[in-house]
Amino acid sequence: MRLKQYTDTIVSMTTSLQVTILYDEKKPEVAKKIIKESYKEADRIINIISAWQNNTELYKVNSNAGIAPVTVCDELYYLVKRANRISDMTEGLFDVTFASLDKIWYFDKPIDKLPDETTIKNSVKNINYRFIELDEKNKTIYIRNKGTKIELGAIGKGYVVNKMKLKLQELGINNGIVNAGGDLVAWGKNESGEPWKIGVTDPNNTKKYLGWFRVDNSAVATSGSYERFALINGEKYSHIIHPKTGWPVKGIQSVTILSPDVEMCDSIATSVFLLGKDEGLAFVNQFDDLQCLIIDDKGDYYFSDNFKKN
Structure with a gap:
């Protein structure tokens, strides 16, 4: 059996979601069905x-912030944990x-002056993961502060990609890539x-592209x-807010960030960005x-100690 590369892309999670697999060159329709199953x-x-x-x-968890715990499935409970x-x-x-x-701060329309210091300081008052209460016995999540809500974008994409990979492997795909807007997992060979x-x-x-590395x-x-x-x-102000x-x-x-787990990559990349170059590399x-490549605002490159340049 000769393997052929099949690639498909859709819009999902406000980004592009792309799947690439190797499959029998004589069975393109089956390959398409397999990719659809991952979607x-x-x-x-x-x-x-x-x-x-x-x-x-x-x-529902967010809607009940400051009101009551919500029973959730294991997948959501352990992702938040x-x-x-x-x-x-x-x-x-x-x-x-x-x-x-x-x-x-606005990044999709003009903003002509900086917010004042008090407004900036107050803008983060509801951000605190410690407001989240997890009850493992009953599998409930409770946000005890009414102004707080959970959004899993910085780890959820990685989780979705992991689950898609597992689905594709269950369907017999031994070589593939799943890429959700730069959160990517690859296995097997091209x-x-x-x-x-x-x-x-x-x-x-x-x-x-500045360069390529093998995954x-x-x-x-x-x-x-x-x-x-x-x-x-x-002056430029990044959309990434501390x-x-x-x-x-x-x-x-x-x-x-490179690691065996795309969910970990997703969350650690955000964290290193916030830590800054020196503290981020030390982390x-x-x-x-974990391996890390940082490009600073001057265009200089910085690598973690174990980064494999190939």
Whole structure:
């Protein structure tokens, strides 16, 4: 049986969701059906963890903030539990209650002056993952502060990608890639029998790649400030807001994380961006299974100690 590469892309989770698989070149219709099954799995998860779709379990949790605990399925419960564990690891820099931020910065329309200091400080008052109470026996989630809500974008995409990979493997796919807007997992080999090659986008020209690295049964996620920003008095302000200060983060253009788990990549990329270059690299260097590439606002490159340049 000769294998052929099949690729399909849809819009999902406000980004592109792309699946690439190797499958029998004589069975393109079967390959398409397999890819559609992975999309169905993505939809199933999104219909549980989306904060913005009415009647999802997470929507109900947010609607009951400050009112009552909500019983949820194991998938949502343990995803939030894992998110809180990462919040503990990063001392709250990664925080799934970030959606509680007051909207005072705009990146989709002009903003001609900086918000005042008091407004900025008050904008983060409802962000605190410690407002989330988890009851493992009853599988309930309770947000005890009425102004707080959970949004799982910075870990949920990675979870969706992981579940899609598992679905594809269940359907017999031994070689493939799932990519949700830069949160990517790859396994097996490409058509040439080599590890998959993944490009690192140039922050100053998103149509170009700075370089390529091989991904062999591993995952990648990139957090970047170069595509969305506010221009105020000639100065760029990143759309990535610090959850403790309310100010846009400066100094870094992009962070790329490699690890065996795309869910971990997704959350750690955000955390390293907030930590900054030096603290971010020091954080990653604590873990043998994490690799990191940082590009600062001057275009200089910085690598974690174990980053494999190939």
